[in-house]
Amino acid sequence: MTAATQHSSGDMLADRRADYARLLAGSGDFASARELMEQALELAPRWAAGWFRLAEYAEKSGLKEAAAAGLAKVLDLAPADPFGAGLKIAVLGAGVVPSAPPSRYVEQLFDDYAERFETALVERLDYSVPEKLATLIFEHIRSARFSSVADLGCGTGLFGIRIRERAAFLEGFDLSANMLAKAREKQVYDRLAQADLSLSPFESGIFDPDLPFGRADLVSAADVLMYLGELTPLFANTANLIAPGGHFAFSVEDAGADQGYVLRTSLRYAHGEAYVRERAAAAGFDVLVSQATVIRKDAGEPVHGRLFLASRRA
CATH class of the missing domain: 1.25.40.10 (Tetratricopeptide repeat domain)
Structure with missing residues (x-):
């Protein structure tokens, strides 16, 4: 046997x-x-x-x-x-309800999904968060040009291709090695690295001894927070990565009346707006914009979410 x-x-x-x-x-x-x-x-x-x-x-x-x-x-x-x-x-x-999904589950999920990710998500499920998040940034940040951008949960690079021309230096992080390989094929990132955003800053993998803390003036997280329940580690990582006065643009699935986070039958987390604002404020961020939107379809039905733009206090 x-x-x-x-x-x-x-x-x-x-x-x-x-x-x-x-x-x-x-x-x-x-x-x-x-x-x-x-x-x-x-x-x-x-x-x-x-x-x-x-x-x-x-x-x-x-x-x-x-x-x-x-x-x-x-x-x-x-x-x-x-x-x-x-x-x-x-x-x-x-x-x-776990405070976060098992890292091995998320890693395997997206390793298996990498080959068909863009076809399944964009073409079949009308996934539009990277485009909408980029539009939000360009509308609300006056210069919209950045010396350093960090794309958390970069996946295959859908947000990266939309921000590349505005970024002097662009780095991407993802838990899935196969997704990073797909992003590498696009040749839009200056640096790609594997990272687990559910872990503490020094364990997560987003910090490199050759690169400084507070190096990014824009951090993005498109369709990432739904694979995290408790958001304290995510905001802690971002606060250490982003420069004072820099911006954090991200999306969530909207939990509606629920003010914390809930685990949906899709095995994704949804977050209440008040909860997001609370965790952001505790990490030193001020929410500038909170915008309701439809982020994708699931079984033919719209999945409601929110786009946020926050700034780190100086």
Whole structure:
């Protein structure tokens, strides 16, 4: 028997039953799919991805307790949680909402998504945050020319290409190596580096001993905060990166009446405007603009968000 991987249990018979289960699930027969996955996991009980799939079939069969139990097994087998099982448990109401998603989950999500990211997000989901954020900056910052710009969560470089002509030096940070590779292909960044914005400033990866603190006069974060719950680390990183008097432009999914942050069934976080303003102020920022907008579509429905422009106090 070979070592278990994410996509294979390492047991041929277990994999075959899992494949049949997938076919049944594809036809909408989640109850039968769940039964077959249970049989597969009897043969390969330490297959974390298999338990995650079983939990999915249980949830779609209306068995939330069974789904939560399966997800707990996933966490037991894969504590780094590349599947986002802890987020799913919280969405099911069987656990507390994490203050941030597991870094390994976000990294893997976007590593897997990198090849089709722009086609899926821009062409199919009408994603428009980079363009709208750039427009917000150009409308409200008089000079709109910057000596140094840091693009947090730069992804494939959609914001980078819109700010390049206004930036003497442009650096981008992302958790996903595959997304950084796509951004590198555009040849618009002067520096690209891997970083985890959920960590403290000295652990995050955005600081380089050869580059000074407070070096950026503009920091952007387009569609990044929805992959963070508690925003204190993000604002702390930004406050150390940005120069006094510099600007921070970012977007959030709008939590509406909820004044803190909430975890949506999409496994993305939404933030209340008052909460964002509070965390920004605590880190030394003044919010200059807060603008409601539609940031993308999800299952054909508009996803409402907010664009913010803040300045760091001198």
